[in-house]
Amino acid sequence: MLTTKKTIRRQVILDEAAKLFKEKGYGGTSMRDLAGNVGLEAASMYNYIKGKDEILELICQRIAGIYISQLHDIEQTEATYAAKVEALIRLHIRLMVEEGPAVSVANHDWKYLPEPQLTEFKDARKSYEQGFARLVEEGIQAGEFQPLHPSVALFTILSAVRWVELWYRPGRGLSAEELENDIVAMLLKGLAK
Amino acid sequence: MLTTKKTIRRQVILDEAAKLFKEKGYGGTSMRDLAGNVGLEAASMYNYIKGKDEILELICQRIAGIYISQLHDIEQTEATYAAKVEALIRLHIRLMVEEGPAVSVANHDWKYLPEPQLTEFKDARKSYEQGFARLVEEGIQAGEFQPLHPSVALFTILSAVRWVELWYRPGRGLSAEELENDIVAMLLKGLAK
Numbered sequence: 511m512l513t514t515k516k517t518i519r520r521q522v523i524l525d526e527a528a529k530l531f532k533e534k535g536y537g538g539t540s541m542r543d544l545a546g547n548v549g550l551e552a553a554s555m556y557n558y559i560k561g562k563d564e565i566l567e568l569i570c571q572r573i574a575g576i577y578i579s580q581l582h583d584i585e586q587t588e589a590t591y592a593a594k595v596e597a598l599i600r601l602h603i604r605l606m607v608e609e610g611p612a613v614s615v616a617n618h619d620w621k622y623l624p625e626p627q628l629t630e631f632k633d634a635r636k637s638y639e640q641g642f643a644r645l646v647e648e649g650i651q652a653g654e655f656q657p658l659h660p661s662v663a664l665f666t667i668l669s670a671v672r673w674v675e676l677w678y679r680p681g682r683g684l685s686a687e688e689l690e691n692d693i694v695a696m697l698l699k700g701l702a703k
Numbered sequence: 704m705l706t707t708k709k710t711i712r713r714q715v716i717l718d719e720a721a722k723l724f725k726e727k728g729y730g731g732t733s734m735r736d737l738a739g740n741v742g743l744e745a746a747s748m749y750n751y752i753k754g755k756d757e758i759l760e761l762i763c764q765r766i767a768g769i770y771i772s773q774l775h776d777i778e779q780t781e782a783t784y785a786a787k788v789e790a791l792i793r794l795h796i797r798l799m800v801e802e803g804p805a806v807s808v809a810n811h812d813w814k815y816l817p818e819p820q821l822t823e824f825k826d827a828r829k830s831y832e833q834g835f836a837r838l839v840e841e842g843i844q845a846g847e848f849q850p851l852h853p854s855v856a857l858f859t860i861l862s863a864v865r866w867v868e869l870w871y872r873p874g875r876g877l878s879a880e881e882l883e884n885d886i887v888a889m890l891l892k893g894l895a896k
Binding site for chain 2: 656662670677695700702
């Protein structure tokens with residue numbers, strides 16, 4: 511069992527690693543770079559974490575876990591399909607704004623995961639996308655959404671929220687809140703019948 | 704002045720190069736690979752083209768030129784802002800479907816352009832995005848579109864159409880025409896007041 515102190519230190523390592531992976535790429539980041547940023551000797555790092563593979567695995571699993579569990583919670587609610595889709599869009603944008611580096615690693619560096627984690631991650635992502643597409647499909651059947659091909663609706667939503675990572679920089683005349691509200695306003699209106 | 708035969712051969716070289724760059728990356732493609740695909744000796748290639756830099760330059764210039772000239776034509780028309788934005792969205796999707804490799808090179812490999820072409824390309828892209836954002840802004844002022852932040856509307860549109868490259872494969876139950884119509888239906892409804 512991990513002590514609290516060890517858990518906190520591990521999370522600091524994961525957060526710094528995500529920033530470095532985003533900045534220098536997964537391949538371009540060494541355990542030595544990471545140790546320097548965390549303020550540990552390279553050798554001491556191994557008291558907390560096995561290596562880069564384990565770091566990547568923990569970051570990807572954590573982000574995938576958030577999406578899957580939120581989808582699951584949302585599926586259980588009695589809300590309208592529009593409210594369910596809105597909750598997922600808001601989750602994506604908030605995670606991107608609040609946990610940018612970790613989300614970026616889960617979006618781009620997952621391909622460096624070793625097996626079996628690679629397959630597990632791809633399965634988790636597929637199951638999330640299928641669940642999201644199902645909400646869109648059910649919303650169409652319920653007459654709440656216009657009759658779009660569910661894949662087109664899904665990927666239009668996912669691309670809009672993922673793109674935020676590439677173009678949005680906070681504090682240039684557009685707050686995170688306005689960003690979130692405007693994307694929601696445009697996408698939900700686009701879906702509605 | 705280029706003879707017609709030389710012009711045609713050059714276009715074949717550019718088309719094959721775009722496919723190879725997309726497949727193997729710009730850095731991973733050699734003039735020898737390209738010669739092999741075109742059916743020329745590596746040495747004869749230089750009768751048609753100076754080298755990889757020139758190929759990249761011609762591909763990026765051609766695609767940027769299509770966007771800029773279409774935007775210019777659309778700006779001159781008397782149509783509604785919705786019709787203008789629709790025309791640009793359809794242009795993006797059609798180019799992506801019909802000229803996938805060249806569009807992909809212009810989207811990803813432009814960063815390998817040498818100067819001054821790199822700066823020219825970035826300026827052209829910026830001027831295109833500003834022109835597109837201006838149409839959105841004018842549509843909002845004219846009361847045609849809902850009052851979104853123009854950057855949010857612009858990047859939601861651009862991300863939706865660029866993403867097509869990554870997820871759409873023709874002939875899996877969704878024709879290029881349905882794809883185009885559904886994206887237009889969702890994005891224009893999303894913009895409308």
